[in-house]
Each structure stands twice: as structure tokens, then as C-alpha cells.
Amino acid sequence: MPEVVLPIGPYHPALTEPEFFQVYVSGEEIVDAKVRIGYNHRGIEWLAQRKTIHQVPFLVERICGICSNAHPMCFCQSVEEAGDIVVPDRARHIRTLIAELERIHSHLLWAGIASHLIGYDTLFMYFWRHREPICELLDLITGNRQHYAINCIGGVRRDIDLEKYGSKILGVLKSLTPAVLRLGDAVVKDRVVKARMEGVGILSTDNARKYCVVGPTARGSGIGIDVRKNEPYAAYRDVGVDVKVFTECDVMARTLVRVHETLESAEIVRRTMDAMPNGPIKAELNGFPTGEGVGKVEAPRGEDIHYVRLNGTDKPERLKIRAPTYMNLGSIVPQLVGYTIADAPLIIGAVDPCMCCTDRIALVDVRKGRKLVLSLGELAQKTRKNRNPIR
């Protein structure tokens, strides 16, 4: 059978965002694949360099609607590292609380989408039904279902009144845990689901290491990395994290990692609430810090890194964002080869790609109708030649 190029993307019903997988198929079997990114570039880093460091958290929050706590938290941590700002205990705990609630809603969202990708719409609806109370909870304690706007440099913007909302949070978590266990069972025990997920999209531990994958993708391939455990930030050192690693290396393992993490996140929220200290929620800031800082956060999809260089003015001199999906995306190619078109959406979906997080450098020349995906060096050269190339 001759080879056919089957485009999955830039616009495809299986993908919620513009991304492009050029899949070479022979009949139903995939023989090769290419990943192209850069369809979702918005120039956030460029924008960040033109805003004050107190505005940037709200800008980087808009990078992604799902990990909308991970990015600002990461940025704030990088600035705090550069300026040696000590975050008060209560603020650290509030950050942890929001981050874990966010992880729960993100993983439930993923589980729903994964069910949809294998055509199991009933499970999709159930997963999203149980995600809804979490979003409402976040709305209650931060004021927004997404984009919580809770982080600011040196702490958090809003206090959480645990006396008022504590019972409500615990109530939601109490009904969440059995629901997730039940739905997880529906995934693990259903024969057709098992047939679709087990042994599909194998990413061996070696390959996972080579491609430097992060987050649940790594933990499903036997690599136990988790920023919360390895380099604890916020209140994770105090409340502790149980990182579970699966060695089956297939889509099922990645699913189990996420199911387990959802349950663990609910536990962490409970522990954080128990350990919540009293005190201020924000550190006193004097002036603008100078120097370099790196923030690391375990976003729902893996390790998120923000690098910031500050020069004592109100605006960051440079902000570099490396989202987890950027690391995971490349590993899709060895996962796809040898499987069928029917498996492709699930395999792509199983790393939980978040393109709006990933796309940092791209340039579209509309007049020439040409698309350039530039490296950092090329972009720098271009910037030197022309003062305002991106506009």
C-alpha cells in the first residue's frame, strides 16, 4: 500500500488547539510522523517585557486557561528568587491549595477529553460533571472559575476564609474522591477501554529520558520526577507529596498516573487546610529587584519553568517561558510509529498537549504567505536588523 500523508491539524476535531501532526500512513498503520508547532504564537514574552513586574502575573496567567495558576505562580517564584523575597507561610499554603485544586480540574478535564477521543462520550460527560464543582469552588474562593488571579509577587492577593469556606471545600472533595475512584474503575475495568489503552503509545523509559519528557508522561514511563517532590516550592515541603510512578509506559499508565494524582491532590488540599498557618498573605516589597531568577512549578502537565532577568526597573528585561508540553511534544513521534490512525488522537491526547502554553517563537509573514518558525538566535538577529519586526 502506498504511503499517504494524513494531516492531523492544524485544525482537527481531535485537537482543541491549532497544532500540526503530519502523519505518514500506510493503510491504517502509521509509519512516520512530524510535529510542527507555532500556530498559536501570541508574543507573550515580548509583551511581558513591556509590562511592569506586577502586571506580568496577570499576563502570563493568560498563557493558558487550564494551567492558569501554574504560570503566574512560576513567574512570581522567579522574581522572588531574583529579589530574595521571602513569601509568608500563609501565602505559600494558599498557593498550594489553589495549585492542587487546579490540578484536580485539569486532570478531570483531560480524562474527559481522553474518553471523548476514544469515542466514549458518556464517560466524557461524567468526568466533566465532576469537574464542575471544582470550578465552582475556585470561583467561590478566588472569584473566578479560571484565571484565579491569586498570585502576586511576594504572596497572594486574596486571603481564603477557611472558617467560611472550609466545610464547603471539604464537602466537594468528599464527594469527588469516590466519584473519581468509580470513574477510574470504569476506565480500568471496561474491556473495550482497556483494549484501546493498554499497550498503546509505548514510550520506553529510555526514550522518555532521551526526549526529556516531564510530568505525568514521564511518571507513566517509570521516571519519578516531580518538582513538588524534587525541589519543593510553596508549601509542598510541609504538606508532603506522594508521587506514584507507573512503569507500563503506555497510555493506560499515563491515565492511571493522572487518576492517582487527582486523588492525591484532594489529599494535599485536605492536608494544606489542616496545616494552614495564620499571618500575613503578602511580603513587604521595597523597590524593584535586580538579578536573575528561575521559577519551577509542577503544572498539571509537568515541569513549568520561567526565567526572568531584572535590572532594577519596573519592567523585566527578559522573560523566558518553557511550558511542559514543549518537552513532551517531541516524544509523540516515537509513540505514534507502529500504531494505527485510530490510536493517533489518543496517543497525542495522552501527553495532554497544551499548545497555547508551548508556542513561544513563531513569525508569520502574511505578505509573502510564508511561515517561519524561528529559533531564539534567528529571532534575535531579526530583532537587531529591524526594530519592530513582529508588528
Added chain:
Amino acid sequence: MSWLDVAVALLNTLVFPGFLFLFNAGFFFSWVDRKLLARFQERVGPPVFQPWADFFKLLSKEIIIARTAFKATFILAPLISLIAVMLVPLMLPIVTPTPQFTFIGDLIVIVYLLILPALAAMIGGSASGNPYGSIGSSREMMLLTSYELPFIIAVFTVALKAGSLRIVDLVQYQSSNGFLFLTGSGFIAFLVMLLSLQAKLSVPPFDIPDAKTEIIAGPYTEYSGALLALFKLSHAMLLFVLPWFLCTLFFGGVLVDFSSTIRLFVTSAASVLKLLILLIAMSLIRCINPRARIDQALRFFWLHLTIIASVGFGLAVVGW
């Protein structure tokens, strides 16, 4: 053949139980199906008129024919699909035990006509010149060759049991000997057919040819406007015709008796109930299953279901 015969034949084809009746019954059943699915999934579901609204909206849309498409076949495919489904009820008894067109072997003709929608999708998909369309067509072809064998074995189990290839005889056999569903071989044939119908309707777990998260809409990817509406219509009609066919084969048929008001009421209520129960069974299977992969579906039909269907046929030979 007199003019009256021609007029009656036309009326049968276009109004009842042909096009117009099927048009409304099919859309009503597709609404019931959608609503049931929504309720199973804890959603609200569409209002009653939604399928009609969808259809008429599609009719008003522009028909786009891709430059790569082979025009004549591309346009003909939905018509073939629609006409094939429309002709099936002419051979199924509804008002009297004897339908308008009845002859020895009409069961075989129905089996052929029910293949045509899948065939039309295949033709349309490959004529569209779209990679998703051609992959959808090849999947449809593989699926068709696999589910058709157990389906036909099940049909012949029923025919053997009733001793006739004429649908009228099947219905009469059941009215004197009880539902075929209640016999051993009949029950097995029913289960086999129910699962094959999921593939015929291309709904989960066998919605492989038009799996939207994999290959957009498969054979229907390039279809738009009225042509797509015709495909949707024939699919909605199938949703009514297939339970009806199943009902005729296993549950004594859908027979409305006009001899008295009370009999009319009882028989029509019973008929609708039978059809709805079958529809609920189909919706439930659809609701609790994810999509199988094509190789898994092939193994299921060729191996498991064919063996089960053969066992049913064997039972019918023995006389169970």
C-alpha cells in the same frame, strides 16, 4: 396494471409507509435516541423539533463540491442511500399482514437494500477525493464485510425457523407460534443482529468509519448542504427502519389493526412500545461503549459473533 395500482404504488412509496412517513418517524426516533443518550449522560438533550430543524437548516446551506471530487458519483451517493432505505418499508407489513409488495424472497431483497446505505457512504467517500474520505471508505468496506456475515447468518436462522423467505410468512408464523425471540436460536440471532445493527448504523462501539476524533467525518467529510442533509435523513430513517425490521423478524412485527377503535389503540400502542424498547436497547449499547479499533471490531465480528451466529443457526437446524 391499472392506473389505480400505479397511484397506490406511488402513494405507498412517497407517503405511507414510504418517504413522508419515514421522514417524520425517522426524525422522531432520532430525537428519542438523542434525548435518551443525553439523559443517560446527565445532559438536558435537544427539543423535539431539533432533528427537523437540523435537516432544514442543512437544506438551506450551500452545496460545496470539492475540485478533487468525482462529481456524478459524489452527488448520486446520498440519493442511493436515501432511496434504498425508503424502499424497505414497502415490504414490511404495517396496516395489514400483507404489505403492498410481497413476494418470495423479499427478505433477501431487504438484506440487500440495507447494505446500500453503507455502500453509498463508501462510494461517496471515495468519490470525494479527500484523504479522510478514502480512509473512511476503506474502514466502511472492512466493517461491512465483517458484520454482514453474522447478520446474514442471523437472518437465515430466522428464515429457517419460520420455513420461509417471505416476510409475511415470518409474521404469520409468529402470530401462530409465538415470538421468534423466545426460541433459543431466535434469541441468539436477535443478539447477533442487535450488535450488527450498531455497525450498520455506525454508532459506538462501531462508529469506526466516521470516527470524528480520528478522521473528521470519514466518508462524509466533504459533504455539505443538501447532500449531507440527505445522508442525515437516510441515517435517521435507518434508525426507524432497523428496529422495525428487527421487530418484524423477532417480535411478531409492527401490525396496526383498524377493525375497531380499541384494537387500533392497543395494537398501535404495542407496536410503538416494541419499537421504542428496541431503540432503547440500541441507545444503551451506544451509551456504555467506547469506540473499538477497526482490527478489534473485525476480530469481534469475524470470530466471536460469526461463531455465535453459527451456533444459533445450528440450533435452528436442530429445531430449537
